[in-house]
Amino acid sequence: MFRRAALLRSGGIVVGVIAVGLTAFEVTLHVTAIDAGRLKAIPLPATTAALATPSPLADVGRVALSRVVTVEADRLNEEALGTGWLFDTRGDFVTNAHVVQGALTVRITDRRAHTHLAVVIASDPTVDIAVLRSVDGFAGRPLPLDRTAIIATPLPVVDLASSRATGHDDISIAVVTESGRDVPLEPGEVQPGSAAPSVYHDMLALSGAPVFQGNSGGPVLDDQGEVIGILTLASPNRPQSYAIPLTRVLDELTQFAARNG
Numbered sequence: 001m002f003r004r005a006a007l008l009r010s011g012g013i014v015v016g017v018i019a020v021g022l023t024a025f026e027v028t029l030h031v032t033a034i035d036a037g038r039l040k041a042i043p044l045p046a047t048t049a050a051l052a053t054p055s056p057l058a059d060v061g062r063v064a065l066s067r068v069v070t071v072e073a074d075r076l077n078e079e080a081l082g083t084g085w086l087f088d089t090r091g092d093f094v095t096n097a098h099v100v101q102g103a104l105t106v107r108i109t110d111r112r113a114h115t116h117l118a119v120v121i122a123s124d125p126t127v128d129i130a131v132l133r134s135v136d137g138f139a140g141r142p143l144p145l146d147r148t149a150i151i152a153t154p155l156p157v158v159d160l161a162s163s164r165a166t167g168h169d170d171i172s173i174a175v176v177t178e179s180g181r182d183v184p185l186e187p188g189e190v191q192p193g194s195a196a197p198s199v200y201h202d203m204l205a206l207s208g209a210p211v212f213q214g215n216s217g218g219p220v221l222d223d224q225g226e227v228i229g230i231l232t233l234a235s236p237n238r239p240q241s242y243a244i245p246l247t248r249v250l251d252e253l254t255q256f257a258a259r260n261g
Contacts, residue, residue: 060225061158061171067143068170069110070162071095071118071132071217073103081165083218084108084132085227086142091116091134092257095217096232097123098196100130108134109164122256125195128232129249130217131256143219146226149247151179157206158221159231159241165214174209174220174241176228181205183233183242203242204229211241 067086071093072079082099086092093108100106106118116134123130155176163170183200206220211234220229220243229243 057156057158057173057223058171060221060223061160064143064160064219064221064225065170066111067140068160068162068219069093069108070164071099072107072109072115073100074105074107075102076104081162081214082216083160083162083165083214083231085160085217085219086138086140087131087253088142088257090257091136091138092121093118093132093134093138094219094230094253095130095132096230097125097128097130099216100132101125101196106132108132108138109162110138121259124249124252126197127249127252128196128200128244129230129253129256131253143221144224144226145246145250146222146224146228147247147250148228151176151204151228151245153177153179155228156223157228159206159209159211159215159218160221161212161215161218161231166212167214168210168212172209172211174206174239176204176220176243177207178205179203179245181242200233200242200244202245202248203233204245206231206241206243208239209241210239215241 069084071082071084080099082095084093084095087094100120100123103120106120107115108118109115116136116138118132118134121131121133153176157174157176159172159174161170181203183203185198204220211231215231215234218231219227220231222228227246229245231241231243234241
């Protein structure tokens with residue numbers, strides 16, 4: 001699902017959507033949260049910078065793909081699809097809170113098309129993160145995490161997603177052009193009474209990769225294969241997207257995963 005903002009939330013096929021209006025970034029720029037479902041997927045054109053990025057990043061992405069899953073959230077009148085990634089050896093996966101918000105049941109589907117029932121261990125809609133646990137466990141090594149507080153830009157990265165959720169490629173190459181970006185959502189994109197933020201703070205700005213509904217919750221990896229961010233917002237009219245820096249939410253994710261569920 002997507003939320004529309006001055007930026008775009010990356011979400012699942014029918015997954016939670018939030019539209020955002022980017023006033024601080026540019027008055028005329030509209031962004032949508034990448035959720036799959038109520039919003040029409042808006043392809044973003046690739047840029048020369050992205051195409052010129054060294055191919056080894058794609059190799060890094062291919063190695064990590066076995067730890068990336070489709071998140072399927074069944075709601076009252078719809079099914080939402082998003083992306084998640086393996087966080088630990090207990091079968092815990094990270095995704096965006098807006099992907100699983102309001103879900104009655106949640107499933108994760110791996111790269112071999114095996115489906116696992118999952119439960120939402122905890123979520124924090126104020127920063128848009130959630131941890132899901134596979135009920136029957138999940139074999140595989142967790143994705144390695146980058147714990148560096150400062151990210152030097154420009155930084156070539158690879159975005160991973162569930163092609164089942166997006167309807168597009170699993171791997172896309174981008175460049176982190178800025179850190180610390182505040183991204184406001186468009187008026188009306190956050191429902192009254194929702195704990196979702198009207199402004200996303202301290203985001204990583206990425207350029208050069210197309211982002212689609214269903215991308216929400218996907219990992220952003222550096223050239224070492226370490227997760228540096230969680231893809232969450234994207235612009236509908238340019239190759240610009242935004243990720244939550246992992247270091248900003250890592251402590252909270254770790255606390256969530258430590259729960260018994």
